[in-house]
Amino acid sequence: MTHELPSSEQRALTHELVLPADLAYWEEKARRADEQDPLGAWRDQFEPLPPDVVAYLDGNSLGRIPKGVTEAMEQFLRDQWGGRLIRGWGEGWMDLPAALGDRLAKAALGAGPGQVVVGESTTVLLYKLARAALEARPGRRTILVDTDNFPTDRYLAEGIAAERGCRLRWVTTDPEAGLTAEQVAANLDGDVALVLASHVSYRSAWLADMQAVTALAHDAGALVLWDLSHSVGSVPVQLDDLEVDLAAGCTYKYLNGGPGSPAFAYVRSELQEGLRQPIWGWLGSAEPFAMGPGYVPASGVKSMLSGTPHVVSMIALGVALGHLEQAGIEAVREKSVALTSFAVDLSDAWLAGEGVQLASPRDPDRRGGHVTLRRADFESVKDRLWSWGVIPDFRFPDGIRLGLAPLTTSFAELLQAMVIFYDEVRRR
Ligand SMILES: Cc1ncc(COP(=O)(O)O)c(C=O)c1O
Known part of the structure; x- marks a missing residue:
């Protein structure tokens, strides 16, 4: 495994990840998107993620706690x-x-x-x-x-x-x-x-x-x-x-x-x-x-x-x-579209070939702030992702929802989640 988890404090995987062949290309994309993100600094206005969480993709269900609360x-x-x-x-x-x-x-x-x-x-x-x-x-x-x-x-x-x-x-x-x-x-x-x-x-x-x-x-x-x-x-x-x-x-x-x-x-x-x-x-x-x-x-x-x-x-x-x-709602929407589009692109590149279906609109103008992916075994995949500190949620019968909260989610965090998601999906 060459891919590093975001922080040494965060949960270490106990196995070698199966990495996508084109990972470097997507890492560069995520790096540039974060660098150019006008809302990037807002992440620091929220309490840090707990040490056992690598990526929090459930801000569409329960948002993270802002500093100052x-x-x-x-x-x-x-x-x-x-x-x-x-x-x-x-x-x-x-x-x-x-x-x-x-x-x-x-x-x-x-x-x-x-x-x-x-x-x-x-x-x-x-x-x-x-x-x-x-x-x-x-x-x-x-x-x-x-x-x-x-x-x-x-x-x-x-x-x-x-x-x-x-x-x-x-x-x-x-x-x-x-x-x-x-x-x-x-x-x-x-x-x-x-x-x-x-x-x-x-x-x-x-x-x-x-x-x-x-x-x-x-x-x-x-x-x-x-x-x-x-x-x-x-x-x-x-x-x-x-x-x-x-x-x-x-x-x-x-x-x-x-x-x-x-x-x-x-x-x-x-x-x-x-x-x-x-x-x-x-x-x-x-x-x-x-x-x-x-x-x-x-x-x-x-x-x-x-x-x-x-x-x-x-x-x-x-x-x-x-x-x-x-932050302003217009800027939030702009980043939301960029995040959901990045998730769709990663899913197309890494997961579609593994039988994963996009269950959200492809057109960003018809899509809200989350992306749902489907496969018959996703209920247990979600449990495994949680055990690795990647926290999306699951909606019956077979959908994993990636909830992307523009004020708190970075492109690198989403990429990290998708790397572990890919590994889990490949292993089955
Ligand atoms: C779309 C939608 N409507 C209504 C509710 C219910 O809200 P509450 O539990 O606050 O009554 C939820 C809760 O997640 C929801 O997602």
Whole structure:
């Protein structure tokens, strides 16, 4: 084995690697790409990888921890929780859902202020928004959803259909692509109240045509709810310009908010007064501390809230968001395209001949921030890669997802992972 692992501290392989014959060519490419990468320095703004990790390719599932988070959390716990106790609620904690929402709207969502709140899980927010949309289209009884949407989206649509006695219209999508505008057009009619779709498919990374799908839904009189979990912080979105109605997504993936960090919901300003979400909690009411006899919704997007904000998690998210704000979403997307293209090229060069299939779009304009590769034995390949410190993730039945987070992933790191991936695939 001549190829060196990135650091002597990192896990040493216990066997000689089978190296690709043209490795030097790709090493040079990776070296030049890192040298010219305007975001290269951001890697140092994150805590180093643990010593047993060679390459972390799961930033699309749980992003790495930014430097500054630990200190900010410690400071918050000591000075604010510890020092201010209940007085903290009146000194900014209560404003965090809307304040962080506005920052996120500007940094990643192409949305003006007053339309995004942060809190609860993506599942709960999608549920609230979908229910609110259904109530806003009385007389229509159909939700359009695709068969390869993320499980939580499909399950909550099923739950709403059962609860409200409405129908689901399933669009069967190609799992290696995703929902197309043509499919949406073919399935819309006057009974569809809501189109529920993912912007970037969790399995294939298919990037849906948000503009076309949104316009089609509107032409048919339906509302559209986008799950942005796999695009936020990776693919720029223009919610205001595209007149998107509703959106929600996670903050623990490319936004690096930490495990279980709260989700966000977007409600276009013109819709806010007419929408009524189903969980009428005191903190979504107009005057929570009046403790009045009946629920009166808050005005604006705050009516989407229900209960006490996740203040501690929001401290970490606030720090992490600062990184995206400074790096800029356009630069992030540019690097994301370069990284996913490099992964596709390496897969073509080294893995395709070993029976590995690309299960993501080849066209970068139709691809989000990850690349999925398939082979029947990939569940066990993933376990072996993890044991060597290469951390992608696996999606049933046979897909390894390479999640490439532009602020933290280098081209050399990706190359290193692919060298070990190649060795593992060749050995079988
Ligand atoms: C596309 C997508 N939607 C929704 C969710 C669910 O999010 P949560 O567990 O925060 O409710 C996930 C989680 O990974 C996801 O990837």
